[in-house]
Amino acid sequence: MLLSANQVSGKLFDFIIVGGGTSGLTVAARLSEDSSISVLVLEAGQANLNDPEILTPGGFGKRFGNAQYDWAFKTTPQKACHQRSFTFNRGKGLGGSSALNFHQYHRPAKADIDAFEELGNLGWNWELLERYYAKTEGFLRPMEKTNAISYDLARHGTTGPLVVAYQTTMSGFELPYQLAMKNLGISLVEEPFSGDTTGTWLSPLTIDPQRRVRSYSANKYYQPNADRTNLTVVVSAHVAKIVTQLDPNGRATATEVLFVSGEARHSVKVGKEVILSAGAIMSPQILELSGIGDTPILQAAGVQARVHLPGVGKNVQEHTNARVTRELRPEIESEYLTFDMLSDATEYDRQRELYQTSGAGVFATGSSTCMTFIPLESISPIADILQKSITQSIDDGVSSTSISPALKKQYEIQLKHVKDGEPTCEFILSPRLIPDPPPGKKYITASALINHPFSRGSIHITSSDPFVPPNIDPNYFEHKYDLLQLIEHIKFCRKILDQEPLKKLLTEIEVTPGSDVQTDKQIADYVKSTMGTTWHTVGSCSMLPLADNGVVDRKLKVYNTSNIRVVDISIIPLHIGAHLQATAYAIGELGADIIKGNIF
Numbered sequence: 001m002l003l004s005a006n007q008v009s010g011k012l013f014d015f016i017i018v019g020g021g022t023s024g025l026t027v028a029a030r031l032s033e034d035s036s037i038s039v040l041v042l043e044a045g046q047a048n049l050n051d052p053e054i055l056t057p058g059g060f061g062k063r064f065g066n067a068q069y070d071w072a073f074k075t076t077p078q079k080a081c082h083q084r085s086f087t088f089n090r091g092k093g094l095g096g097s098s099a100l101n102f103h104q105y106h107r108p109a110k111a112d113i114d115a116f117e118e119l120g121n122l123g124w125n126w127e128l129l130e131r132y133y134a135k136t137e138g139f140l141r142p143m144e145k146t147n148a149i150s151y152d153l154a155r156h157g158t159t160g161p162l163v164v165a166y167q168t169t170m171s172g173f174e175l176p177y178q179l180a181m182k183n184l185g186i187s188l189v190e191e192p193f194s195g196d197t198t199g200t201w202l203s204p205l206t207i208d209p210q211r212r213v214r215s216y217s218a219n220k221y222y223q224p225n226a227d228r229t230n231l232t233v234v235v236s237a238h239v240a241k242i243v244t245q246l247d248p249n250g251r252a253t254a255t256e257v258l259f260v261s262g263e264a265r266h267s268v269k270v271g272k273e274v275i276l277s278a279g280a281i282m283s284p285q286i287l288e289l290s291g292i293g294d295t296p297i298l299q300a301a302g303v304q305a306r307v308h309l310p311g312v313g314k315n316v317q318e319h320t321n322a323r324v325t326r327e328l329r330p331e332i333e334s335e336y337l338t339f340d341m342l343s344d345a346t347e348y349d350r351q352r353e354l355y356q357t358s359g360a361g362v363f364a365t366g367s368s369t370c371m372t373f374i375p376l377e378s379i380s381p382i383a384d385i386l387q388k389s390i391t392q393s394i395d396d397g398v399s400s401t402s403i404s405p406a407l408k409k410q411y412e413i414q415l416k417h418v419k420d421g422e423p424t425c426e427f428i429l430s431p432r433l434i435p436d437p438p439p440g441k442k443y444i445t446a447s448a449l450i451n452h453p454f455s456r457g458s459i460h461i462t463s464s465d466p467f468v469p470p471n472i473d474p475n476y477f478e479h480k481y482d483l484l485q486l487i488e489h490i491k492f493c494r495k496i497l498d499q500e501p502l503k504k505l506l507t508e509i510e511v512t513p514g515s516d517v518q519t520d521k522q523i524a525d526y527v528k529s530t531m532g533t534t535w536h537t538v539g540s541c542s543m544l545p546l547a548d549n550g551v552v553d554r555k556l557k558v559y560n561t562s563n564i565r566v567v568d569i570s571i572i573p574l575h576i577g578a579h580l581q582a583t584a585y586a587i588g589e590l591g592a593d594i595i596k597g598n599i600f
């Protein structure tokens with residue numbers, strides 16, 4: 001049930017979950033299955049329940065920058081990107097980023113998950129995570145079979161709360177894209193949920209195909225359980241700090257959580273555990289505000305250190321993306337659905353009406369569904385040279401000690417994945433010009449993503465004020481390899497759009513980067529000037545051994561605390577080749593089972 005801050009103020013709860021987002025509401029739903037324990041969720045944003053702006057699938061992106069839904073964090077100026085500051089949109093309100101995301105739902109490659117175990121987290125491997133991915137998923141078979149869709153039902157969860165389904169309204173580019181890829185030697189993947197993602201496939205989406213609405217943690221994990229008397233949710237409750245007591249060995253035990261609602265400050269008492277699920281930006285911030293982090297960073301921000309934990313807010317990894325856009329030929333454009341249509345005010349209203357009356361049109365669709373995951377050698381003739389250069393650069397860093405033994409372990413796995421031909425490059429076809437199309441034309445965009453960056457950034461507080469956002473530094477292109485790879489990706493995006501049968505749908509006009517951008521130097525400059533985030537930050541509360549700068553152990557317990565866990569996407573220690581929501585839900589499901597003592 002939803003209660004006000006005053007109604008819970010001063011009260012005791014067994015479990016207090018900070019953040020009612022993707023992982024947080026998953027944990028809350030599972031823990032409150034046991035009616036003998038009390039669970040409180042504190043969410044900084046509003047409830048936003050049954051809100052058509054969230055539920056309408058094609059409305060994604062429109063809420064960016066709107067404080068009711070989006071934190072809209074800003075990064076520090078990025079020196080390798082002409083000092084640009086990037087906006088890191090993050091969902092605010094019940095559902096968190098699952099209320100703001102673009103609906104794509106899929107799993108990473110097996111090797112990505114097995115790497116968690118290789119880094120010292122016994123049991124965190126594909127075989128285990130596969131069960132929790134399935135537990136979330138309520139996969140629905142497509143109502144109509146098309147040539148572009150292939151799946152193996154045995155690999156999907158069909159009884160989980162989250163509706164996962166293929167898009168009912170296709171853009172029209174799905175098959176031409178897959179055929180173009182085939183002509184480029186990239187084959188179709190029969191079932192990308194199997195742990196083998198290498199190739200081309202269509203992503204299912206978290207859109208309910210019957211009701212044509214967003215399926216997300218608030219309407220699938222919270223609302224069906226909202227009448228449980230042992231599950232309390234308070235919205236507009238901005239958590240400021242976890243209060244801890246130290247034992248003689250310096251181990252911290254959470255006793256209270258302080259939060260601000262409106263102008264008023266409140267505290268709630270914790271009986272068993274505090275679970276941080278505030279996401280990759282805010283979970284490290286709350287730990288640091290609570291005096292858990294790297295002592296010099298805490299002191300500089302005016303926070304008294306309680307537990308010296310240097311890994312907090314470090315090891316930050318972020319997916320990046322850059323794009324090539326071409327115009328659709330005017331004589332065939334009426335046959336294809338693109339989001340560009342919405343930049344025309346009359347068409348926007350027509351599409352809204354269409355969606356409201358019949359659940360059809362652009363607003364019923366999610367974002368891009370055409371995905372490709374492949375190794376660099378599949379797309380670049382200089383892959384080998386680039387890979388030798390990054391290997392050398394890592395070796396040099398290790399010799400000069402600029403790369404720590406802990407980071408070396410991560411890089412060894414990354415280099416092994418490169419050598420083994422794991423799919424480190426991602427391509428997506430989007431039916432639109434990104435970001436803002438002029439009215440009257442249609443476009444398609446081939447985006448290239450760097451999914452396994454070698455660069456590492458940080459997220460740290462600079463103030464003890466919980467309303468001052470942390471300093472977010474993704475440290476883009478710390479390693480030149482990340483940029484050099486992206487240059488090769490852009491060249492391949494051009495090849496994709498220049499390949500039949502896609503080619504014949506397009507005019508000769510390349511909108512971005514444009515035909516005058518040809519040399520590697522020009523492409524590099526284009527990437528630095530236009531590249532975007534993929535909203536996929538991980539690593540800021542890494543699950544790693546303490547000696548390797550870990551923040552949580554394999555049971556997601558914060559080191560040197562007795563009852564504080566982090567259960568969200570921030571615990572991923574090494575980035576994965578997938579969009580993150582499926583993994584955020586799986587971490588929530590697995591985290592709940594760990595807390596219940598069902599596993600480990």
Ligand SMILES: Cc1cc2nc3c(=O)[nH]c(=O)nc-3n(C[C@H](O)[C@H](O)[C@H](O)COP(=O)(O)OP(=O)(O)OC[C@H]3O[C@@H](n4cnc5c(N)ncnc54)[C@H](O)[C@@H]3O)c2cc1C
Pocket residue numbers: 018019020021022023024042043044045089090091092093094095096097098100101102103104105106237238239240277278279280282283286534535536537568569570578579580581582584
């Ligand atoms: C714009 C965008 C598009 C994306 N598109 C996709 C996609 O198409 N497919 C995909 O797989 N993934 C996508 N992702 C990524 C994926 O949705 C997220 O990685 C995932 O949902 C994160 O889950 P989380 O539980 O870690 O954090 P969140 O879901 O972000 O939850 C964190 C919650 O904590 C709350 N909170 C934060 N600070 C406080 C505080 N101090 N006090 C109280 N509450 C607090 C927040 O308001 C939020 O509700 C996208 C992400 C974004 C932002």
